[in-house]
Amino acid sequence: MNRKVGLFFGTFNPVHIGHLIIANHMAEFSDLDEVWLVVTPHNPHKKKSTLLENHHRLEMVYKACEGFEHLKPSNIEFGLPQPNYTSTTLAHLQEKYPTNEFCPIMGEDNLKTFHKWKNYEVILENHQIYVYPRISGRKVENEFKDHPKITRVMAPVIEISSTFIRKAVKEGKFIKPMLPDAVWDYIKLMNFYK
Ligand SMILES: Nc1ncnc2c1ncn2[C@@H]1O[C@H](COP(=O)(O)OP(=O)(O)OP(=O)(O)O)[C@@H](O)[C@H]1O
Numbered sequence: 001m002n003r004k005v006g007l008f009f010g011t012f013n014p015v016h017i018g019h020l021i022i023a024n025h026m027a028e029f030s031d032l033d034e035v036w037l038v039v040t041p042h043n044p045h046k047k048k049s050t051l052l053e054n055h056h057r058l059e060m061v062y063k064a065c066e067g068f069e070h071l072k073p074s075n076i077e078f079g080l081p082q083p084n085y086t087s088t089t090l091a092h093l094q095e096k097y098p099t100n101e102f103c104p105i106m107g108e109d110n111l112k113t114f115h116k117w118k119n120y121e122v123i124l125e126n127h128q129i130y131v132y133p134r135i136s137g138r139k140v141e142n143e144f145k146d147h148p149k150i151t152r153v154m155a156p157v158i159e160i161s162s163t164f165i166r167k168a169v170k171e172g173k174f175i176k177p178m179l180p181d182a183v184w185d186y187i188k189l190m191n192f193y194k
């Protein structure tokens with residue numbers, strides 16, 4: 001049987017409830033059978049300076065997904081060339097799991113810069129992209145507006161970022177509700193982001 005797998009890519013430094021709510025919402029309220037949270041070693045558009053090691057970010061995603069039947073952590077990009085281009089990862093996954101149908105998941109904000117991604121036309125040709133709403137100023141008025149390969153899924157908008165969390169932890173703020181409990185505990189235990 002073909003499984004429809006949503007791919008939620010991110011650096012997850014750290015994974016937070018904003019990520020988890022979207023991933024779970026996609027798994028529960030769209031036709032995706034499951035959602036993989038793909039931990040990216042190096043986003044082509046971001047600096048690596050404040051990044052925790054790959055295995056720590058993966059461990060936090062693993063802890064965040066525990067107890068969610070349809071959410072899975074993925075380290076598939078760890079063995080691929082860096083920076084990690086999504087088109088390369090998709091080609092690799094399709095070869096490894098030929099019967100799965102892979103559908104990248106992205107926020108509406110990412111759709112605005114999607115034309116700058118490497119081989120974005122190839123991604124659109126071969127994959128259905130699932131887009132959820134974000135608050136991000138102006139609406140998307142570009143070539144992707146009513147694109148047939150884009151499926152929109154309504155989901156709650158939760159404006160938390162990993163940047164905010166890293167800064168708050170550094171300042172000693174108590175922000176436990178913004179993170180899955182096990183992730184908060186792990187950050188404390190390991191003394192991350194101090
Ligand atoms: N609060 C949120 N709600 C929904 N999607 C989010 C949220 N925060 C980030 N995302 C999206 O989740 C994916 C992974 O996010 P990423 O790991 O880059 O987190 P981030 O919080 O944006 O990180 P940073 O603040 O370090 O840049 C990206 O596609 C990003 O756009």
Ligand SMILES: O=C(O)c1ccc[n+]([C@@H]2O[C@H](COP(=O)([O-])O)[C@@H](O)[C@H]2O)c1
Pocket residue numbers: 009010011040042043044045046084085086087110116117118
């Ligand atoms: O393939 C690309 O050209 C490309 C360009 C920018 C971002 N991405 C991927 O998109 C994911 C989310 O990006 P971001 O910037 O919203 O954190 C991240 O895991 C990146 O690897 C991919």
